[in-house]
Amino acid sequence: MPYNQSFLLLALSVAILSACGESKKSVNSNIDELVVKIGAAAPLTGPQAHIGKDNENGTRMAIEDANTKGVIIGGRKARFELISEDDQADPKTATIVAQKLVDAKVNGVIGHLNSGTSIPASRIYSDNGIPQISPSATAVSYTAQGLKTAFRVMSNDGQQGKALGEFAAKILNAKKIAVIDDRSAYGQGLADEFIKSAQANGAQIVTREYTTDKAVDFTAVLTSIKGKHPDLLFFGGMDPQGVPMAKQLKALGLNIKFVMGDGGYTPKLLNLAGDAANGVYASLPGVPLEQMPGGKDFSQRYEAKYKQPIQLYAPYCYDAVNVMIATMQKAASADPAKYLPELAKITHGGVTANIAFDEKGDIKGGAVTLYQVQQGKWQPLQTMGGNTVISAH
Amino acid sequence: MDTLLQQIVNGFVQGSVYAMVALGYTMVYGILGLINFAHGEVVMVGAMVALSVIQLLIDSGLPPLLILLISLIISIVVCMALGYGIERIAYRPLRNAPRLAPLITAIGVSIVLQNLAMMFWGREYHAFPSLLPNNSHMLSGAIITEVQILIVFVALGMMGGLLLLMHRTRLGRAMRAVAENPSAAVLMGVNINGVIAITFMLGSALAAVAGIMVSANYGIVHYYMGSILGLKAFTAAVLGGIGNMRGAMVGGLLLGLIESLGAGYIGDLSGGFLGSHYQDVFAFFVLISVLIFRPSGLLGERVAERA
Amino acid sequence: MRNVLKHLSSKNRRSAWLTFVVFAIVLLALPFFTDALFGRGWVRIVDFALLYIMLALGLNIVVGYAGLLDLGYIAFFAVGAYCYALLGSPQLGLHLPFWIVLPLGALLACIFGVLLGAPTLRLRGDYLAIVTLGFGEIIRIFLNNLNAPINITNGPQGISMIDPIRVGEFSLGNTHELFGLTFPSVHLHYYLFLFFTLLVIFISLRLEDSRIGRAWMAIREDEVAAKAMGINTRNIKLLAFAMGATFGGLAGGLFAGFQGFVSPESFSLTESITVLCMVVLGGMGNINGVLLGGILLVVLPEALRHGSGPAQQLLFGKTFIDPESLRMLLFGLALITVMLWRPAGLWPSNQRRRELVTKNDSAHL
Structure with missing residues (x-):
């Protein structure tokens, strides 16, 4: 039977390929050294690959820094290893990746990028008692599941949407607001919270329109928004949509304030939108990098190392790793069972903010800074919420 | 009233974009009866190649229009070569295979092209420099930009050119002969392989033009841009009757109009229950209704079924 | 599987029973072997492979038997998953x-x-293809948007904290000690999924050889002729959609219970296409082929994910291309080469193979 043979051949090659994957793990290291494995998970292929790679870069940098600096945990010199996995922004793949990281006996996980992947994966980390710090998942439900292992260093949609709504209604004095969201978990969640907060602060939502996270043409929804005469447009979504949206706003002669969340605060937005970017507002959780100790240094070193500016969440990944390492040092152990209780109590000065977690695992305080594009550059306008209120102007 | 007119203009421009891509699908389908699922990716490659050429020449001091022309030519040539290669490697060996086999190779080709593009041009979005003058004009209350006007005319021009080619030239006659009955065409001395290869190359050249026009309009390119555009264009081609050039144009424009009017008015029509997030539902609903009454699309002549 | 069942009824019973027993032992021990050799992540992959096999078998009824090209099949998976999620979660x-x-x-x-x-x-x-594609998208869009004005599906946020599959106090979500062996959650799900997969295989086999199965194939080959032969093509075609969808819905429910979280992004067009690839790549209309296709398309990308980095190390001494980018590239190439090499799929049905031979005589494009 030739079919059986070909099947055998394929099965064999698959087995060999997968065996290759296993063979490298048996490298023996120095006995005195404590090997600490940090897992990282983000989409490294697909439409969000550029942001996923940015996360991986941030995580890698923190780990390499720790290795050059030399970290002692419980009297032993620690060597950190990065195990990076591609979750393809797919919930199903995320659970496989999570299980693999668990199998690889990682001491902690930095990830995932999206809420849709962080949530299903969190159950597996929790079952195995492995601490997970997401650098960028913002859905409120991620930490609302009651899992002891789920943390994040990023303000959630509730915290950020609240700040954005206040900002729009109070500081930008918007009376009539139009809202668009991209129907992704991130965009919809943020837009919902924004609306609540804006309404609570006295603004009126004149219309709510929708698009997708793959669209490039928004003329139809923008035209119908134009008919409602708002003075501000809020978009819950990412920069690939924000850029053409900003351009089409101008092309349609709709000269109103345009506000986005952290999905808009990217160097790409400046670079892609050109002139259309001027005047765009966006928020970013945490305090401006330049104002944080070590923040400016971080961004310079990142650019030198990866030959590109920070895309979005790399500093948060960097912080997440460092919080984890700091906790391990404090607990004098890299054993998840030992340092997990300490993680809930730690305070750590990161490059994005001073990090401490509340009882759910959300970042405490959750400062949000608002920025505007002025002369082709992101300028911080105001930091809201959090323990330290820093105003740039 | 202005809003309605603006929505119609929006729909027309969006529809022309779909039509440009749909023409490529329909042309290959008309001759071969095969859905070239990789067509969307060829559009993407066309845009990406043009971007690279423009980035290379932008500081050379050449006039912008000349740069655009050079990039257009290079990207057409690259896409034609690509189209030829795809046909030669992924489709020609499967001409006698079961109908779904080329569908799978087409999906394979899409994945390969996407990932090669990702390795070559990177994971991030790129800005597509605006080389064309892009001023806005008022058209009795509605605003339209120059690039958008150009898109509508290029789409119409493409369709007109293809119709002329199909009905006024020897090559067109050969193409129609192959579509009608390949074995009879062979007996009449038509070089089938040659004709099919030319069909693919022409389709890919159209894809390159479409890629550049789309990028010029939205100002943003990404290695993933082909898949969603290809899907919409495929829908448009089926709506108009796949295999029919005029059908692609009509289907494209209609889909564009449905989408923009749907997004604009669906909320008011449904009393606020449905909103612009049901735009695609609306579009598919119209498509399904059309197909129930005209099972081979608006202008499709024959039931497209390969035995 | 088919061979095993056929053998059981043949004269050579002893060797047949032996094959059957060996087969059963291998299947029962599989999660433990996989766990020991490759790690628990691979048991999870095997679990997903079983779910996909169920989906592929369901789609095989529609595409393989009845010849109706369905590009929106994942919608039924979504319906099953959301049904479970809505009725078994907070x-x-x-x-x-x-x-x-x-x-x-x-x-x-x-x-x-x-x-x-x-x-x-x-x-x-192809017209059917686009309509089914549209149908799949419509279902996904509704699931994604039905969080307002009344929150039913929780929209893009998805539904989390779904109850695990549980009989009385025995929850498949936990690790259990039975007969001196430790059964983690993924192993328990494996046995449950295996049971349902075997059930689906059994039903498929029985259908294939039944009047209904023959009617489907008659429609696939020539609908007009089938109608002329007195087959009620309308009912038979509807039955194909219904049967296929039922299997999809079943797999969906199992998925929701296993994953504990569902969100609309799990039910995109890409998933429909993946399942279709399994059916076509393996061999339409042939259960063995579909099984093979399902296993390959789940295992191959995972194997490539783990193999491509170290393989480069082995061959060139360093990693040239990012293994993650390479993985999908190789997957695409594999789809192309397999199809070129075996246009009717890796393991085509006997009937298909016969057709291919006769069809080559009449030149058609």
Whole structure:
């Protein structure tokens, strides 16, 4: 039977390929050294690959820094290893990746990028008692599941949407607001919270329109928004949509304030939108990098190392790793069972903010800074919420 | 009233974009009866190649229009070569295979092209420099930009050119002969392989033009841009009757109009229950209704079924 | 599988029983071997492979047997998954047991299958493909948007904290000690999925050899002729959609219970295409082929993920291309080469193979 043979051949090659994957793990290291494995998970292929790679870069940098600096945990010199996995922004793949990281006996996980992947994966980390710090998942439900292992260093949609709504209604004095969201978990969640907060602060939502996270043409929804005469447009979504949206706003002669969340605060937005970017507002959780100790240094070193500016969440990944390492040092152990209780109590000065977690695992305080594009550059306008209120102007 | 007119203009421009891509699908389908699922990716490659050429020449001091022309030519040539290669490697060996086999190779080709593009041009979005003058004009209350006007005319021009080619030239006659009955065409001395290869190359050249026009309009390119555009264009081609050039144009424009009017008015029509997030539902609903009454699309002549 | 069943009824019973027993032992021990050799992540991959096999077998009825090209098949998977998620999670506050929810999901998917089938009866080939594609997208868009004005599906946020599959106090979500062996959650799910997969295989086999199966194949080959032979093509086609959808809904319910979280992004067009690739790549209309296709398309990308980095190290001494980018590239190349090498799939049905031989005589494009 030739079919059986070909099947055998394929099965064999698959087995060999997968065996290759296993063979490298048996490298023996120095006995005195404590090997600490940090897992990282983000989409490294697909439409969000550029942001996923940015996360991986941030995580890698923190780990390499720790290795050059030399970290002692419980009297032993620690060597950190990065195990990076591609979750393809797919919930199903995320659970496989999570299980693999668990199998690889990682001491902690930095990830995932999206809420849709962080949530299903969190159950597996929790079952195995492995601490997970997401650098960028913002859905409120991620930490609302009651899992002891789920943390994040990023303000959630509730915290950020609240700040954005206040900002729009109070500081930008918007009376009539139009809202668009991209129907992704991130965009919809943020837009919902924004609306609540804006309404609570006295603004009126004149219309709510929708698009997708793959669209490039928004003329139809923008035209119908134009008919409602708002003075501000809020978009819950990412920069690939924000850029053409900003351009089409101008092309349609709709000269109103345009506000986005952290999905808009990217160097790409400046670079892609050109002139259309001027005047765009966006928020970013945490305090401006330049104002944080070590923040400016971080961004310079990142650019030198990866030959590109920070895309979005790399500093948060960097912080997440460092919080984890700091906790391990404090607990004098890299054993998840030992340092997990300490993680809930730690305070750590990161490059994005001073990090401490509340009882759910959300970042405490959750400062949000608002920025505007002025002369082709992101300028911080105001930091809201959090323990330290820093105003740039 | 202005809003309605603006929505119609929006729909027309969006529809022309779909039509440009749909023409490529329909042309290959008309001759071969095969859905070239990789067509969307060829559009993407066309845009990406043009971007690279423009980035290379932008500081050379050449006039912008000349740069655009050079990039257009290079990207057409690259896409034609690509189209030829795809046909030669992924489709020609499967001409006698079961109908779904080329569908799978087409999906394979899409994945390969996407990932090669990702390795070559990177994971991030790129800005597509605006080389064309892009001023806005008022058209009795509605605003339209120059690039958008150009898109509508290029789409119409493409369709007109293809119709002329199909009905006024020897090559067109050969193409129609192959579509009608390949074995009879062979007996009449038509070089089938040659004709099919030319069909693919022409389709890919159209894809390159479409890629550049789309990028010029939205100002943003990404290695993933082909898949969603290809899907919409495929829908448009089926709506108009796949295999029919005029059908692609009509289907494209209609889909564009449905989408923009749907997004604009669906909320008011449904009393606020449905909103612009049901735009695609609306579009598919119209498509399904059309197909129930005209099972081979608006202008499709024959039931497209390969035995 | 088919061979095993056929053998059982043949004269050579002893060797047949022996094969059967060996087969059964291998299947039963598989999660333990996989766990020991490759790690628990791979048991999870095997679990997903079983789910995909169920999906592929369901789609095989529609595409493989009845010849109806369905590009929106994942919608039925979504219906089953959301049915389970809604009735067994805090979302609506209902916590119905799985033995009610699972059949209900399958039934609901079946109804949706008929709903989809009814308007598309007149459509053929590529027109049917686009309508089914549209149907799949419509379902996904509704799931994604039905969080307002009344929150039913929780929209893009998805539904989390779904109840695990549980009988009384015995929850598949936990690790259990039985007969001196430790059964982690992934192993327990494996046995459950294996049971359902075997059930689906069994039903498929029985259908294939039945009057209905022959009617499907008659429609696939020539609908007009089938009608002339007195086959009620309308009902038979609807039955194909309904059967296929039922299997999809069943797999969906199991998925929701296993994953504990569902969100609309799991049910995109890409998933439909993946399942279709399994059917076509393996061999349409042949259960062995579909099984092979399902296993390959789940295992191959995972194997490539793990193999491509170290393989480069081995060959060139360093990693040239990012293994993650390479993985999908190789997957695409594999699709192309397999199809070129075996246009009817890796393991085509006997009938298909015969057709291919005769069809080569008449030149058609």
